[in-house]
Amino acid sequence: xxxxxxxxxxxxxxxxxxxxxxxxxxxxxxxxxxxxxxxxxxxxxxxxxxxxxxxxxxxxxxxxxxxxxxxxxxxxxxxxxxxxxxxxxxxxxxxxxxxxxxxxxxxxxxxxxxxxxxxxxxxxxxxxxxxxxxxxxxxxxxxxxxxxxxxxxxxxxxxxxxxxxxxxxxxxxxxxxxxxxxxxxxxxxxxxxxxxxxxxxxxxxxxxxxxxxxxxxxxxxxxxxxxxxxxxxxxxxxxxxxxxxxxxxxxxxxxxxxxxxxxxxxxxxxxxxxxxxxxxxxxxxxxxxxxxxxxxxxx
Numbered sequence: 001x002x003x004x005x006x007x008x009x010x011x012x013x014x015x016x017x018x019x020x021x022x023x024x025x026x027x028x029x030x031x032x033x034x035x036x037x038x039x040x041x042x043x044x045x046x047x048x049x050x051x052x053x054x055x056x057x058x059x060x061x062x063x064x065x066x067x068x069x070x071x072x073x074x075x076x077x078x079x080x081x082x083x084x085x086x087x088x089x090x091x092x093x094x095x096x097x098x099x100x101x102x103x104x105x106x107x108x109x110x111x112x113x114x115x116x117x118x119x120x121x122x123x124x125x126x127x128x129x130x131x132x133x134x135x136x137x138x139x140x141x142x143x144x145x146x147x148x149x150x151x152x153x154x155x156x157x158x159x160x161x162x163x164x165x166x167x168x169x170x171x172x173x174x175x176x177x178x179x180x181x182x183x184x185x186x187x188x189x190x191x192x193x194x195x196x197x198x199x200x201x202x203x204x205x206x207x208x209x210x211x212x213x214x215x216x217x218x219x220x221x222x223x224x225x226x227x228x229x230x231x232x233x234x235x236x237x238x239x240x241x242x243x244x245x246x247x248x249x250x251x252x253x254x255x256x257x258x259x260x261x262x263x264x265x266x267x268x269x270x271x272x273x274x275x276x277x278x279x280x281x282x283x284x285x286x287x288x289x290x291x292x293x294x295x296x297x298x299x
Contacts, residue, residue, distance in 0.1 A: 003208045004219075004246055006253035012203070013223045013240055013259065014053050016196055018062060020226040022049075025063035025071035027168040028158025035158055039066035057258035059237050061226060074154045076233035109189035111173065113275040115283045121275060123173040123185035125194070147171075150229045170194055170229050176202075176276075186274035188288075192229050196222035197270035213286035216272045219245025236260075243269050 001008040028035055039045050049064055063071035109127035128146040136143045147169050151161040159168050172194045173187040188197050197220050204215035221242035227235040238260045246254075251261055273287040287295055 003204065003210075004250060006250045006257070009221060009240065009242070009246065009250065009254060010057070010257055010259070011053065012196075012199065013221075013225075014058060015050075016199075016223055017058060017225045018049050018052060018064075019195075020192075021061045021063040021073070022071075023168065024061065024073045024227065026066065026158055028160075029166040029168070032162055032165040033158035033160075036066040036069065040064075055257065057238050059258070061235075061237075072157060073227075074152045074157060076227040076235070109171075109191075111187040111189060111271070111273055113173075113185040113187065113273055113285070115185070115275045115277065115285070117283075119182060119277065121175060121182040121185040121277075123175060123187050123275075125171045125173045125187045125189070127171055127189070146230075149231045172198065174198055174202075182277070184274060184276035186272060188270050188272040190270060192224075192226070193222045193270065196220075198272060201270075201272045201274070212274055212276060212284055216274065216286050216288045219243035219266075220269045221246075222269065241269065243267065 001011065022040060026035060026040060030037065045064065045066055052058075052062060061073060063073060065071055109125060111123070111125045113121070113123040115121050147167055148161075150159070150167040150169060151165070152159050154160055161167075170191050174185070175182065176184040176186075178184075186198055186201065188194050190197055200218070200220045201215050204210040204218045205212060208215075210218060219242070221240055224236040224239045224241060227233040238258060239262060240254065240259045241262050241264050242251075243264050244266050254261055267290045269290070271288045271290050273285075275283065275285045278284055
């Protein structure tokens with residue numbers, strides 16, 4: 001597949017939809033739920049899921065049945081928002097929490113990666129302090145954690161709310177090994193888009209041979225097909241959000257295949273940063289210019 005071709009974008013989007021469908025049905029805190037992790041990660045299960053990838057965009061959410069289990073995705077349709085709803089709900093309609101500015105300083109999810117001279121790597125993606133979407137509990141005086149939104153208020157689901165139970169989360173700082181040794185660390189802010197933007201960067205670098213910094217800057221894309229992890233869990237089936245950069249021919253072919261394409265402003269999707277070791281043992285790093293917030297430094 002050519003990078004940025006219709007076949008390339010279509011395959012990644014359709015595979016992401018299948019993976020996220022499994023997330024909705026099966027992911028949860030393994031200390032509290034029986035998550036079929038070995039099967040979900042097995043080659044045979046992946047082969048069965050891969051066989052579902054067709055030539056046209058699927059309009060459905062299609063979780064698998066690992067070990068013959070019946071998948072369950074709670075209903076997230078909900079009632080349409082109205083002008084009487086709290087403003088923070090309206091702001092959350094795109095699936096990313098709104099940020100309240102109490103001072104001149106703003107805040108959001110961030111990501112940091114680091115490497116040292118002896119081969120250690122670390123990546124962290126702190127998140128979870130949006131006050132507008134984390135109301136204070138009456139009588140207790142502290143707010144709900146933003147990530148707590150991701151737990152379902154239904155019984156008998158792997159991700160149901162329970163005391164001491166962690167919700168499944170969108171945070172996905174990533175470590176890559178080469179021949180069993182730490183090789184690369186990367187991540188990005190972005191809610192449900194984190195896995196998609198970092199995957200695009202990783203494929204650009206590993207499969208298409210684009211240098212680290214350039215791989216981060218390649219125009220990217222994602223789908224909002226699956227229910228958002230954030231209240232009110234809206235979904236936009238068949239959507240593909242893409243920065244400018246795909247050719248008119250690729251866009252036309254994607255639309256022919258059933259994708260609903262929305263063009264985002266240039267350099268607006270993702271803020272990937274990455275640290276890696278080169279083949280000769282040097283440290284290399286790169287940070288996206290999107291948002292004018294990222295930096296790469298060495299000492």
